[in-house]
Amino acid sequence: MDGQFKMSDHNTLTYHIKSPVPNGIKAPHQVKLRGVWSLTKDHQLRLTFDKWRRQTFGDQLTLQGEIIDIKKNSLLYALTTRTKDGRTSLYALELCGSWQADAHNRLSFRVDKGRGRYDPLIFYGAWKINKNYQIIYRHSKEKLTQKKKRTHALTLKGYWDIKDKARLSYVLDRETASGFNFETSAGLFKDNYIKYELGIRLSRKKQPVKRTITFLGRWRVRKNAGLVFEVQRGQKKIQAFVFGAQVRLTDRQSLLFNLRTDLNRGMGIEVELSRDIFGKEGQAFLRLLQTQQESALFIGSGRRW
Incomplete structure (x- = not known):
């Protein structure tokens, strides 16, 4: 029929x-x-x-x-x-x-x-x-x-x-939890890139297909957000990763950020960055850090500085 x-x-x-x-x-x-x-x-x-x-x-x-x-x-x-x-x-x-x-x-x-x-x-x-x-x-x-x-x-x-640090997510719809949580090796966080590696296993008998995902960009400090990594392709901004962080000044006069989620949970990721990469807004942040009596300062997760 x-x-x-x-x-x-x-x-x-x-x-x-x-x-x-x-x-x-x-x-x-x-x-x-x-x-x-x-x-x-x-x-x-x-x-x-x-x-x-x-x-x-x-x-x-x-x-x-x-x-x-x-x-x-x-x-x-x-x-x-x-x-x-x-x-x-x-x-x-x-x-x-x-x-x-x-x-x-x-x-x-x-x-x-x-x-x-x-x-x-x-x-x-x-x-x-x-x-x-x-x-x-x-x-x-x-x-x-x-x-x-x-x-x-x-x-x-x-x-x-x-x-x-060992999971990378690709979000399609946060309300319906539609998206992918990929198991990865520990992420590598540097001054101008973030890199993750993972394997896609297509068959039990074969080795996983390797994928390296490298986000190129730059770090910024934002008063209302925290530590931000802006992903760029050429001069075009693609997206931004926003982190809370506990930050302290090292003996080398660099900044060490211990990254935290928006729920203020430690991520097990540390990023050491030169204070010179932040520009005027970063220099104001550095002066604030130097005047603190505490050894560390929290940014992001709803905190303003």
Whole structure:
């Protein structure tokens, strides 16, 4: 029977029947197909039916199509179906949910099933960072009609966040906790860059694919914020990392910052910076530090100086 797939509540796949039903045959106008969502290694959507549906539809259904767009809380999948008289129909299905990194630092989309349940769609390839520090995922797919492989590129637009020396986060939507927390080696914090290294494990038998993420920029001290690292590409400011810090003057007349989160929790990260890199605002901060009777001064986390 000719029809079209649609999504209903909590990402339930529904088949809406369009073709006329012969007289005397009772058939529903739509059929709900329940099961577990997954992503094939060829990046196609697959629904593995629950035991009640398998008696009618078989074990699983693979939807022939491709992912055409990804957003902070959704995934858009272009689907091609063919009628019994040979006509093709192209339309899109939208799955709602949130993004997360799995235990191997791979990208994963959690399809919302309601009541706190979800199905993970694992992206089996290795992601990269583009020139604007955005996550980009590329995969090749063979077009059956042309027998040629075509490369698809999907870009996730978000911003980076640092809350721990051994974890780097990429935030898509803070309200829904959609984003990636990548396990990394200890971050390296220097006067003009921040660098993290991590591995993406694509297979148990192979070595992880290594990724080095280096944020180039400069440090600033802001009265209303604290210690800020402004990420730059050329003259363009991309984003800023904001830290609270406990700061003291060293014997070398440099400044040693012990970084803290916005909840004033120690991050286990120390940054030693020359006082000359801060400019006029930094010099005012230095004079304040020199006049303090205490050996250290706190900045950020709601504190003004």
